[in-house]
Amino acid sequence: MRALFSTALHVGDAAAFSRLVRARRSAGFLDPARPVPPGVIEELVSLTARAPSGFNMQPYRIVMVTDPRARERVACTMLGAANAGRVRDAPLVAVFAADLRSAESVGEVQEMEAAAGGKSPSYLRELPFAVSAFSGSTGGCGELRGAAVGALTSLVGVPLPPFGVPGVAWAYKQTALAAMTYVYAATSKGLATRMMEGLDPGRAADAVGLPAPRFSVPVVVVSGYEVEPQPGGDAPPSPRRVKGVFFRDSAAAGGSSFS
Amino acid sequence: MRALFSTALHVGDAAAFSRLVRARRSAGFLDPARPVPPGVIEELVSLTARAPSGFNMQPYRIVMVTDPRARERVACTMLGAANAGRVRDAPLVAVFAADLRSAESVGEVQEMEAAAGGKSPSYLRELPFAVSAFSGSTGGCGELRGAAVGALTSLVGVPLPPFGVPGVAWAYKQTALAAMTYVYAATSKGLATRMMEGLDPGRAADAVGLPAPRFSVPVVVVSGYEVEPQPGGDAPPSPRRVKGVFFRDSAAAGGSSFS
Numbered sequence: 001m002r003a004l005f006s007t008a009l010h011v012g013d014a015a016a017f018s019r020l021v022r023a024r025r026s027a028g029f030l031d032p033a034r035p036v037p038p039g040v041i042e043e044l045v046s047l048t049a050r051a052p053s054g055f056n057m058q059p060y061r062i063v064m065v066t067d068p069r070a071r072e073r074v075a076c077t078m079l080g081a082a083n084a085g086r087v088r089d090a091p092l093v094a095v096f097a098a099d100l101r102s103a104e105s106v107g108e109v110q111e112m113e114a115a116a117g118g119k120s121p122s123y124l125r126e127l128p129f130a131v132s133a134f135s136g137s138t139g140g141c142g143e144l145r146g147a148a149v150g151a152l153t154s155l156v157g158v159p160l161p162p163f164g165v166p167g168v169a170w171a172y173k174q175t176a177l178a179a180m181t182y183v184y185a186a187t188s189k190g191l192a193t194r195m196m197e198g199l200d201p202g203r204a205a206d207a208v209g210l211p212a213p214r215f216s217v218p219v220v221v222v223s224g225y226e227v228e229p230q231p232g233g234d235a236p237p238s239p240r241r242v243k244g245v246f247f248r249d250s251a252a253a254g255g256s257s258f259s
Numbered sequence: 260m261r262a263l264f265s266t267a268l269h270v271g272d273a274a275a276f277s278r279l280v281r282a283r284r285s286a287g288f289l290d291p292a293r294p295v296p297p298g299v300i301e302e303l304v305s306l307t308a309r310a311p312s313g314f315n316m317q318p319y320r321i322v323m324v325t326d327p328r329a330r331e332r333v334a335c336t337m338l339g340a341a342n343a344g345r346v347r348d349a350p351l352v353a354v355f356a357a358d359l360r361s362a363e364s365v366g367e368v369q370e371m372e373a374a375a376g377g378k379s380p381s382y383l384r385e386l387p388f389a390v391s392a393f394s395g396s397t398g399g400c401g402e403l404r405g406a407a408v409g410a411l412t413s414l415v416g417v418p419l420p421p422f423g424v425p426g427v428a429w430a431y432k433q434t435a436l437a438a439m440t441y442v443y444a445a446t447s448k449g450l451a452t453r454m455m456e457g458l459d460p461g462r463a464a465d466a467v468g469l470p471a472p473r474f475s476v477p478v479v480v481v482s483g484y485e486v487e488p489q490p491g492g493d494a495p496p497s498p499r500r501v502k503g504v505f506f507r508d509s510a511a512a513g514g515s516s517f518s
Binding site for chain 2: 008009010012013014016017018019020021022023024026042043045046047048049050051052054056058060061062063064065066067070079097105108109112113115116118134161163164165166168169170171172173174175176177179180181183184185187188189190195197198200201202208209210216218219235236237238239240241242244245246247248249250251252253255258
Protein backbone atom coordinates (compact mmCIF):
# COMPACT_ATOMS: atom_id res chain seq x y z
CA MET A 1 0.00 0.00 0.00
CA ARG A 2 3.01 2.32 -0.13
CA ALA A 3 1.77 3.93 -3.32
CA LEU A 4 -1.65 4.80 -1.96
CA PHE A 5 -0.74 8.34 -1.00
CA SER A 6 2.42 8.49 -3.03
CA THR A 7 3.69 12.00 -3.51
CA ALA A 8 6.87 11.16 -5.36
CA LEU A 9 8.44 13.90 -7.43
CA HIS A 10 9.39 13.37 -11.04
CA VAL A 11 12.77 13.88 -12.66
CA GLY A 12 12.90 17.52 -13.69
CA ASP A 13 10.63 18.88 -10.96
CA ALA A 14 13.54 20.76 -9.40
CA ALA A 15 14.31 22.40 -12.72
CA ALA A 16 10.63 23.25 -13.10
CA PHE A 17 10.52 25.03 -9.73
CA SER A 18 13.71 26.87 -10.56
CA ARG A 19 12.08 28.13 -13.78
CA LEU A 20 8.99 29.13 -11.80
CA VAL A 21 10.95 31.17 -9.29
CA ARG A 22 12.85 32.93 -12.05
CA ALA A 23 9.72 33.49 -14.17
CA ARG A 24 7.83 35.16 -11.32
CA ARG A 25 8.06 38.91 -11.34
CA SER A 26 5.75 41.77 -10.44
CA ALA A 27 3.32 42.00 -13.33
CA GLY A 28 2.93 45.05 -15.51
CA PHE A 29 -0.50 45.87 -16.89
CA LEU A 30 -3.07 43.10 -16.82
CA ASP A 31 -5.66 42.69 -19.54
CA PRO A 32 -9.05 43.48 -17.95
CA ALA A 33 -10.84 41.76 -20.82
CA ARG A 34 -9.22 38.36 -20.32
CA PRO A 35 -10.73 36.54 -17.35
CA VAL A 36 -9.10 33.72 -15.42
CA PRO A 37 -11.10 30.54 -16.13
CA PRO A 38 -13.12 29.30 -13.11
CA GLY A 39 -11.38 25.93 -13.32
CA VAL A 40 -8.00 27.60 -12.91
CA ILE A 41 -9.28 29.52 -9.88
CA GLU A 42 -10.49 26.25 -8.34
CA GLU A 43 -7.05 24.73 -8.85
CA LEU A 44 -5.39 27.77 -7.29
CA VAL A 45 -7.63 27.41 -4.23
CA SER A 46 -6.85 23.73 -4.00
CA LEU A 47 -3.07 24.32 -4.10
CA THR A 48 -3.11 27.36 -1.81
CA ALA A 49 -5.04 25.32 0.75
CA ARG A 50 -2.01 22.99 0.99
CA ALA A 51 0.21 25.77 2.35
CA PRO A 52 1.53 24.97 5.81
CA SER A 53 0.43 26.98 8.83
CA GLY A 54 1.20 26.97 12.53
CA PHE A 55 -0.79 24.20 14.26
CA ASN A 56 -2.57 23.76 10.89
CA MET A 57 -4.78 26.64 12.02
CA GLN A 58 -4.97 28.43 8.62
CA PRO A 59 -5.52 31.68 10.53
CA TYR A 60 -6.89 33.60 7.55
CA ARG A 61 -9.65 33.96 5.01
CA ILE A 62 -8.78 34.12 1.32
CA VAL A 63 -11.22 35.75 -1.07
CA MET A 64 -10.93 35.31 -4.84
CA VAL A 65 -12.48 38.45 -6.22
CA THR A 66 -13.58 38.50 -9.86
CA ASP A 67 -16.85 40.46 -9.78
CA PRO A 68 -16.18 44.03 -11.03
CA ARG A 69 -18.19 45.67 -8.26
CA ALA A 70 -16.39 43.64 -5.61
CA ARG A 71 -13.06 44.56 -7.23
CA GLU A 72 -14.07 48.22 -7.10
CA ARG A 73 -14.71 47.96 -3.37
CA VAL A 74 -11.19 46.54 -2.89
CA ALA A 75 -9.70 49.13 -5.24
CA CYS A 76 -11.05 51.91 -3.02
CA THR A 77 -8.95 50.65 -0.11
CA MET A 78 -5.65 50.83 -2.01
CA LEU A 79 -3.11 53.58 -1.40
CA GLY A 80 -2.83 55.79 -4.45
CA ALA A 81 -4.44 55.86 -7.84
CA ALA A 82 -1.89 53.57 -9.51
CA ASN A 83 -2.51 50.76 -7.00
CA ALA A 84 -6.28 51.24 -7.20
CA GLY A 85 -6.11 51.04 -10.98
CA ARG A 86 -4.20 47.78 -10.88
CA VAL A 87 -6.92 46.22 -8.73
CA ARG A 88 -9.69 47.61 -10.98
CA ASP A 89 -8.06 46.15 -14.11
CA ALA A 90 -7.11 42.74 -12.71
CA PRO A 91 -9.56 39.99 -13.69
CA LEU A 92 -8.73 38.18 -10.45
CA VAL A 93 -7.75 39.77 -7.13
CA ALA A 94 -6.84 37.34 -4.38
CA VAL A 95 -7.39 39.06 -1.03
CA PHE A 96 -5.47 37.51 1.85
CA ALA A 97 -7.00 38.48 5.19
CA ALA A 98 -5.26 37.48 8.41
CA ASP A 99 -7.58 36.37 11.21
CA LEU A 100 -6.47 38.07 14.41
CA ARG A 101 -8.91 35.99 16.46
CA SER A 102 -8.09 32.61 14.98
CA ALA A 103 -8.39 30.86 18.32
CA GLU A 104 -12.13 31.07 17.76
CA SER A 105 -11.66 28.40 15.07
CA VAL A 106 -9.70 26.02 17.25
CA GLY A 107 -12.69 23.75 17.91
CA GLU A 108 -13.19 23.31 14.20
CA VAL A 109 -9.53 22.43 13.70
CA GLN A 110 -9.58 20.01 16.64
CA GLU A 111 -12.55 18.19 15.08
CA MET A 112 -10.91 18.08 11.67
CA GLU A 113 -7.64 16.73 13.06
CA ALA A 114 -9.44 14.18 15.23
CA ALA A 115 -11.39 12.95 12.20
CA ALA A 116 -8.23 12.73 10.08
CA GLY A 117 -6.27 10.88 12.74
CA GLY A 118 -2.53 11.18 13.04
CA LYS A 119 -2.50 13.56 16.02
CA SER A 120 -2.20 12.35 19.60
CA PRO A 121 -4.96 13.02 22.12
CA SER A 122 -2.59 15.20 24.13
CA TYR A 123 -1.78 17.28 21.04
CA LEU A 124 -5.47 17.84 20.44
CA ARG A 125 -6.09 18.66 24.11
CA GLU A 126 -3.27 21.20 24.29
CA LEU A 127 -4.03 22.83 20.95
CA PRO A 128 -6.23 25.64 22.34
CA PHE A 129 -3.52 26.68 24.76
CA ALA A 130 -0.76 26.70 22.18
CA VAL A 131 -2.86 28.60 19.64
CA SER A 132 -3.87 31.06 22.29
CA ALA A 133 -0.26 31.76 23.21
CA PHE A 134 0.98 32.28 19.64
CA SER A 135 -2.04 34.01 18.15
CA GLY A 136 -2.69 36.30 21.08
CA SER A 137 -6.35 35.40 20.80
CA THR A 138 -8.61 33.16 22.81
CA GLY A 139 -11.49 30.91 21.93
CA GLY A 140 -14.08 33.02 23.64
CA CYS A 141 -12.81 32.80 27.21
CA GLY A 142 -10.63 35.73 28.19
CA GLU A 143 -8.86 33.70 30.84
CA LEU A 144 -7.65 31.05 28.46
CA ARG A 145 -4.42 32.84 27.71
CA GLY A 146 -3.41 32.82 31.33
CA ALA A 147 -4.20 29.11 31.42
CA ALA A 148 -2.09 28.63 28.28
CA VAL A 149 0.95 30.06 29.97
CA GLY A 150 0.48 27.73 32.89
CA ALA A 151 0.01 24.67 30.68
CA LEU A 152 2.99 25.45 28.47
CA THR A 153 5.21 26.20 31.43
CA SER A 154 4.73 22.71 32.74
CA LEU A 155 5.31 21.32 29.26
CA VAL A 156 8.45 23.09 28.22
CA GLY A 157 10.02 24.61 31.29
CA VAL A 158 11.45 27.54 29.35
CA PRO A 159 10.37 31.12 28.60
CA LEU A 160 7.06 31.16 26.80
CA PRO A 161 5.51 32.64 23.72
CA PRO A 162 4.58 35.21 22.63
CA PHE A 163 7.93 36.71 23.74
CA GLY A 164 6.61 40.18 23.05
CA VAL A 165 5.71 39.31 19.46
CA PRO A 166 2.16 40.55 18.83
CA GLY A 167 -0.47 38.14 17.52
CA VAL A 168 -0.82 40.14 14.33
CA ALA A 169 2.76 39.24 13.41
CA TRP A 170 2.01 35.56 13.88
CA ALA A 171 -1.15 35.81 11.73
CA TYR A 172 0.62 37.85 9.03
CA LYS A 173 3.42 35.27 8.90
CA GLN A 174 0.98 32.41 8.33
CA THR A 175 -0.99 34.39 5.77
CA ALA A 176 2.19 35.16 3.84
CA LEU A 177 2.93 31.43 3.52
CA ALA A 178 -0.43 30.98 1.79
CA ALA A 179 0.07 34.07 -0.40
CA MET A 180 3.49 32.88 -1.55
CA THR A 181 2.07 29.45 -2.37
CA TYR A 182 -0.73 31.11 -4.34
CA VAL A 183 1.74 33.21 -6.33
CA TYR A 184 3.86 30.24 -7.38
CA ALA A 185 0.72 28.25 -8.23
CA ALA A 186 -0.60 31.12 -10.35
CA THR A 187 2.76 31.56 -12.05
CA SER A 188 2.88 27.85 -12.84
CA LYS A 189 -0.45 28.23 -14.64
CA GLY A 190 0.81 31.07 -16.82
CA LEU A 191 -0.73 33.89 -14.81
CA ALA A 192 1.06 37.14 -14.14
CA THR A 193 0.83 38.30 -10.53
CA ARG A 194 1.73 41.28 -8.42
CA MET A 195 1.78 41.16 -4.63
CA MET A 196 0.50 44.47 -3.27
CA GLU A 197 0.62 45.81 0.26
CA GLY A 198 -0.08 49.48 -0.42
CA LEU A 199 -3.53 49.39 1.14
CA ASP A 200 -5.47 49.99 4.32
CA PRO A 201 -5.50 46.51 5.93
CA GLY A 202 -8.73 46.99 7.86
CA ARG A 203 -10.71 48.65 5.08
CA ALA A 204 -9.52 46.02 2.58
CA ALA A 205 -10.85 43.30 4.89
CA ASP A 206 -14.16 45.10 5.31
CA ALA A 207 -14.38 45.38 1.51
CA VAL A 208 -14.60 41.60 1.17
CA GLY A 209 -17.02 41.12 4.04
CA LEU A 210 -14.45 40.38 6.73
CA PRO A 211 -14.94 42.89 9.53
CA ALA A 212 -11.95 44.71 11.01
CA PRO A 213 -10.43 44.65 13.55
CA ARG A 214 -10.76 40.86 13.62
CA PHE A 215 -9.47 40.68 10.04
CA SER A 216 -6.52 42.56 8.57
CA VAL A 217 -5.16 42.27 5.02
CA PRO A 218 -1.37 42.00 4.73
CA VAL A 219 -1.40 41.50 0.96
CA VAL A 220 -3.59 41.28 -2.10
CA VAL A 221 -2.37 39.62 -5.28
CA VAL A 222 -3.64 40.96 -8.59
CA SER A 223 -3.63 38.15 -11.12
CA GLY A 224 -4.32 37.80 -14.82
CA TYR A 225 -2.68 37.91 -18.20
CA GLU A 226 -0.34 40.72 -19.13
CA VAL A 227 -1.19 43.04 -21.97
CA GLU A 228 1.03 42.31 -24.99
CA PRO A 229 3.59 43.57 -25.69
CA GLN A 230 4.53 43.47 -22.02
CA PRO A 231 6.13 46.72 -20.90
CA GLY A 232 9.41 45.67 -19.34
CA GLY A 233 8.77 42.10 -20.40
CA ASP A 234 12.28 41.83 -21.71
CA ALA A 235 13.79 43.55 -18.72
CA PRO A 236 16.42 41.69 -16.73
CA PRO A 237 15.28 40.16 -13.44
CA SER A 238 15.07 42.60 -10.56
CA PRO A 239 18.26 42.74 -8.48
CA ARG A 240 18.67 41.06 -5.12
CA ARG A 241 21.09 41.25 -2.23
CA VAL A 242 22.76 37.94 -1.37
CA LYS A 243 25.94 39.18 0.28
CA GLY A 244 25.07 40.53 3.72
CA VAL A 245 21.68 38.80 3.68
CA PHE A 246 22.54 35.07 3.43
CA PHE A 247 25.11 33.59 5.79
CA ARG A 248 26.76 30.29 6.68
CA ASP A 249 26.39 29.20 10.33
CA SER A 250 26.56 32.72 11.78
CA ALA A 251 26.08 36.33 10.76
CA ALA A 252 28.35 37.55 13.55
CA ALA A 253 31.42 39.58 12.66
CA GLY A 254 33.77 37.17 10.98
CA GLY A 255 30.86 34.98 9.80
CA SER A 256 30.78 33.86 6.22
CA SER A 257 28.28 35.43 3.84
CA PHE A 258 27.08 33.82 0.66
CA SER A 259 27.63 36.04 -2.36
CA MET B 260 16.69 40.09 -28.23
CA ARG B 261 13.48 38.80 -26.67
CA ALA B 262 15.16 35.60 -25.57
CA LEU B 263 17.96 37.33 -23.69
CA PHE B 264 16.23 37.16 -20.32
CA SER B 265 13.68 34.57 -21.31
CA THR B 266 11.92 33.05 -18.36
CA ALA B 267 9.43 30.96 -20.29
CA LEU B 268 7.92 28.01 -18.50
CA HIS B 269 7.91 24.55 -20.02
CA VAL B 270 4.95 22.31 -20.66
CA GLY B 271 4.39 20.36 -17.46
CA ASP B 272 5.74 22.98 -15.05
CA ALA B 273 2.26 23.47 -13.56
CA ALA B 274 1.97 19.73 -12.93
CA ALA B 275 5.44 19.80 -11.38
CA PHE B 276 4.49 22.55 -8.92
CA SER B 277 1.29 20.73 -8.07
CA ARG B 278 3.36 17.62 -7.22
CA LEU B 279 5.71 19.77 -5.15
CA VAL B 280 2.90 21.28 -3.08
CA ARG B 281 1.40 17.86 -2.45
CA ALA B 282 4.78 16.26 -1.69
CA ARG B 283 5.66 18.86 0.93
CA ARG B 284 4.79 17.83 4.45
CA SER B 285 6.30 18.32 7.89
CA ALA B 286 9.24 15.95 8.01
CA GLY B 287 9.57 13.16 10.50
CA PHE B 288 13.01 12.21 11.74
CA LEU B 289 15.97 13.45 9.71
CA ASP B 290 19.14 11.44 9.29
CA PRO B 291 21.88 13.32 11.17
CA ALA B 292 24.54 11.37 9.29
CA ARG B 293 23.47 12.45 5.82
CA PRO B 294 24.57 16.03 5.10
CA VAL B 295 23.05 18.30 2.48
CA PRO B 296 25.68 18.81 -0.24
CA PRO B 297 27.16 22.35 -0.30
CA GLY B 298 26.13 22.73 -3.94
CA VAL B 299 22.51 22.09 -3.02
CA ILE B 300 22.72 24.69 -0.24
CA GLU B 301 24.12 27.21 -2.74
CA GLU B 302 21.19 26.54 -5.06
CA LEU B 303 18.71 26.94 -2.20
CA VAL B 304 20.24 30.32 -1.37
CA SER B 305 20.08 31.37 -4.99
CA LEU B 306 16.39 30.47 -5.29
CA THR B 307 15.38 31.85 -1.90
CA ALA B 308 17.00 35.15 -2.82
CA ARG B 309 14.48 35.48 -5.68
CA ALA B 310 11.53 35.64 -3.24
CA PRO B 311 9.62 38.90 -3.51
CA SER B 312 9.66 41.44 -0.69
CA GLY B 313 8.08 44.82 -0.07
CA PHE B 314 10.09 47.52 -1.87
CA ASN B 315 12.62 44.77 -2.63
CA MET B 316 14.00 45.46 0.85
CA GLN B 317 14.63 41.81 1.84
CA PRO B 318 14.15 42.85 5.48
CA TYR B 319 15.80 39.76 6.93
CA ARG B 320 18.95 37.72 7.35
CA ILE B 321 18.94 34.03 6.49
CA VAL B 322 21.53 31.77 8.06
CA MET B 323 22.16 28.26 6.72
CA VAL B 324 23.41 26.38 9.76
CA THR B 325 25.27 23.11 9.25
CA ASP B 326 28.06 23.25 11.86
CA PRO B 327 27.07 21.02 14.82
CA ARG B 328 28.10 23.58 17.42
CA ALA B 329 26.11 26.30 15.68
CA ARG B 330 23.13 23.93 15.47
CA GLU B 331 23.43 23.27 19.19
CA ARG B 332 23.25 27.01 19.90
CA VAL B 333 20.02 27.21 17.87
CA ALA B 334 18.65 24.03 19.49
CA CYS B 335 18.98 25.65 22.92
CA THR B 336 16.52 28.37 21.89
CA MET B 337 13.75 25.95 20.90
CA LEU B 338 10.70 25.34 23.05
CA GLY B 339 10.72 21.83 24.41
CA ALA B 340 13.03 18.87 24.11
CA ALA B 341 11.37 17.45 20.99
CA ASN B 342 11.88 20.66 19.02
CA ALA B 343 15.44 21.02 20.27
CA GLY B 344 16.17 17.45 19.22
CA ARG B 345 14.89 18.07 15.72
CA VAL B 346 17.30 20.99 15.33
CA ARG B 347 20.19 18.98 16.76
CA ASP B 348 19.61 16.13 14.32
CA ALA B 349 18.97 18.16 11.18
CA PRO B 350 22.01 18.38 8.91
CA LEU B 351 20.81 21.79 7.73
CA VAL B 352 18.85 24.35 9.75
CA ALA B 353 17.78 27.44 7.85
CA VAL B 354 17.25 30.26 10.34
CA PHE B 355 15.04 33.07 9.07
CA ALA B 356 15.58 36.26 11.08
CA ALA B 357 13.37 39.28 10.44
CA ASP B 358 15.18 42.63 10.52
CA LEU B 359 13.08 45.03 12.61
CA ARG B 360 15.31 47.94 11.64
CA SER B 361 15.45 47.28 7.90
CA ALA B 362 15.30 50.97 7.06
CA GLU B 363 18.98 51.04 7.97
CA SER B 364 19.59 49.09 4.74
CA VAL B 365 17.65 51.46 2.53
CA GLY B 366 20.76 53.21 1.19
CA GLU B 367 22.16 49.88 0.08
CA VAL B 368 18.90 48.98 -1.69
CA GLN B 369 18.72 52.43 -3.34
CA GLU B 370 22.23 51.94 -4.73
CA MET B 371 21.45 48.44 -5.96
CA GLU B 372 18.25 49.55 -7.69
CA ALA B 373 19.93 52.59 -9.22
CA ALA B 374 22.69 50.38 -10.61
CA ALA B 375 20.19 47.88 -12.00
CA GLY B 376 18.04 50.56 -13.61
CA GLY B 377 14.31 50.13 -14.09
CA LYS B 378 13.21 52.31 -11.18
CA SER B 379 12.34 55.97 -11.60
CA PRO B 380 14.30 58.68 -9.80
CA SER B 381 11.18 59.62 -7.83
CA TYR B 382 10.73 55.99 -6.71
CA LEU B 383 14.31 55.92 -5.48
CA ARG B 384 13.92 59.27 -3.76
CA GLU B 385 10.74 58.29 -1.93
CA LEU B 386 11.94 54.81 -0.96
CA PRO B 387 13.24 55.78 2.50
CA PHE B 388 9.92 57.34 3.42
CA ALA B 389 7.85 54.39 2.23
CA VAL B 390 10.10 51.85 3.95
CA SER B 391 10.05 53.90 7.11
CA ALA B 392 6.25 53.95 7.15
CA PHE B 393 5.77 50.21 6.59
CA SER B 394 8.70 48.85 8.57
CA GLY B 395 8.26 51.16 11.53
CA SER B 396 12.00 51.78 11.45
CA THR B 397 14.09 54.67 10.27
CA GLY B 398 17.44 54.94 8.58
CA GLY B 399 19.16 56.47 11.53
CA CYS B 400 17.18 59.70 11.83
CA GLY B 401 14.34 59.52 14.32
CA GLU B 402 12.41 62.25 12.56
CA LEU B 403 12.28 60.47 9.23
CA ARG B 404 9.02 58.74 10.04
CA GLY B 405 7.27 62.03 10.62
CA ALA B 406 8.63 63.20 7.30
CA ALA B 407 7.40 60.00 5.70
CA VAL B 408 3.86 60.68 6.78
CA GLY B 409 4.05 64.17 5.31
CA ALA B 410 5.51 62.95 2.03
CA LEU B 411 3.02 60.12 1.62
CA THR B 412 0.09 62.36 2.52
CA SER B 413 0.86 64.60 -0.41
CA LEU B 414 1.31 61.55 -2.62
CA VAL B 415 -1.78 59.56 -1.87
CA GLY B 416 -4.25 61.75 -0.05
CA VAL B 417 -5.66 58.87 1.97
CA PRO B 418 -5.03 57.41 5.42
CA LEU B 419 -1.49 56.25 5.77
CA PRO B 420 0.45 53.21 6.83
CA PRO B 421 1.14 51.63 9.21
CA PHE B 422 -2.59 51.73 10.15
CA GLY B 423 -1.79 50.38 13.58
CA VAL B 424 0.05 47.36 12.16
CA PRO B 425 3.38 47.08 13.98
CA GLY B 426 6.61 46.92 12.01
CA VAL B 427 7.31 43.42 13.29
CA ALA B 428 4.23 42.15 11.43
CA TRP B 429 5.52 43.70 8.19
CA ALA B 430 8.96 42.15 8.66
CA TYR B 431 7.53 38.74 9.62
CA LYS B 432 5.33 38.80 6.51
CA GLN B 433 8.29 39.43 4.22
CA THR B 434 10.41 36.83 5.98
CA ALA B 435 7.67 34.23 5.56
CA LEU B 436 7.67 34.78 1.79
CA ALA B 437 11.35 33.85 1.74
CA ALA B 438 10.84 30.88 4.06
CA MET B 439 8.02 29.49 1.91
CA THR B 440 10.16 29.85 -1.21
CA TYR B 441 13.00 28.04 0.58
CA VAL B 442 10.71 25.16 1.57
CA TYR B 443 9.44 24.57 -1.97
CA ALA B 444 12.98 24.85 -3.33
CA ALA B 445 14.22 22.33 -0.78
CA THR B 446 11.30 19.99 -1.49
CA SER B 447 12.02 20.19 -5.21
CA LYS B 448 15.56 18.97 -4.51
CA GLY B 449 14.34 15.94 -2.58
CA LEU B 450 14.87 17.36 0.89
CA ALA B 451 12.44 16.85 3.72
CA THR B 452 11.65 20.01 5.67
CA ARG B 453 9.80 21.08 8.76
CA MET B 454 8.91 24.70 9.48
CA MET B 455 9.25 25.34 13.21
CA GLU B 456 8.12 28.33 15.24
CA GLY B 457 8.29 26.83 18.72
CA LEU B 458 11.27 28.93 19.74
CA ASP B 459 12.31 32.14 21.46
CA PRO B 460 12.58 34.58 18.53
CA GLY B 461 15.17 36.86 20.12
CA ARG B 462 17.39 34.12 21.53
CA ALA B 463 17.27 32.25 18.22
CA ALA B 464 18.49 35.38 16.44
CA ASP B 465 21.26 35.88 18.99
CA ALA B 466 22.28 32.24 18.47
CA VAL B 467 23.23 32.95 14.85
CA GLY B 468 24.99 36.23 15.56
CA LEU B 469 22.05 38.53 14.89
CA PRO B 470 21.46 40.63 18.01
CA ALA B 471 17.93 41.02 19.38
CA PRO B 472 15.91 43.18 19.54
CA ARG B 473 16.88 44.29 16.04
CA PHE B 474 16.47 40.72 14.78
CA SER B 475 13.65 38.31 15.59
CA VAL B 476 13.21 34.78 14.22
CA PRO B 477 9.67 33.91 13.04
CA VAL B 478 10.64 30.47 11.74
CA VAL B 479 13.47 28.00 11.35
CA VAL B 480 13.31 25.21 8.80
CA VAL B 481 15.02 21.93 9.62
CA SER B 482 16.08 20.26 6.39
CA GLY B 483 17.63 16.98 5.39
CA TYR B 484 16.82 13.44 4.40
CA GLU B 485 14.29 11.40 6.33
CA VAL B 486 15.35 8.25 8.09
CA GLU B 487 14.08 5.19 6.19
CA PRO B 488 11.56 3.70 6.62
CA GLN B 489 9.86 7.06 7.10
CA PRO B 490 7.51 7.04 10.07
CA GLY B 491 4.19 8.20 8.68
CA GLY B 492 5.65 8.29 5.19
CA ASP B 493 2.60 6.52 3.86
CA ALA B 494 0.19 8.61 5.87
CA PRO B 495 -2.49 10.52 4.00
CA PRO B 496 -1.88 14.24 3.54
CA SER B 497 -2.76 16.37 6.54
CA PRO B 498 -6.30 17.75 6.42
CA ARG B 499 -7.15 21.31 5.47
CA ARG B 500 -10.16 23.58 5.74
CA VAL B 501 -11.37 24.98 2.43
CA LYS B 502 -15.02 25.65 3.26
CA GLY B 503 -15.18 28.72 5.49
CA VAL B 504 -11.62 29.74 4.61
CA PHE B 505 -11.73 30.31 0.83
CA PHE B 506 -14.48 32.49 -0.65
CA ARG B 507 -15.67 33.92 -3.96
CA ASP B 508 -15.96 37.74 -4.10
CA SER B 509 -17.06 38.16 -0.48
CA ALA B 510 -17.00 36.34 2.83
CA ALA B 511 -20.03 38.26 4.09
CA ALA B 512 -23.12 36.33 5.13
CA GLY B 513 -24.57 34.94 1.92
CA GLY B 514 -21.14 34.93 0.25
CA SER B 515 -20.05 31.83 -1.58
CA SER B 516 -17.39 29.60 -0.04
CA PHE B 517 -15.25 27.22 -2.00
CA SER B 518 -15.47 23.68 -0.68
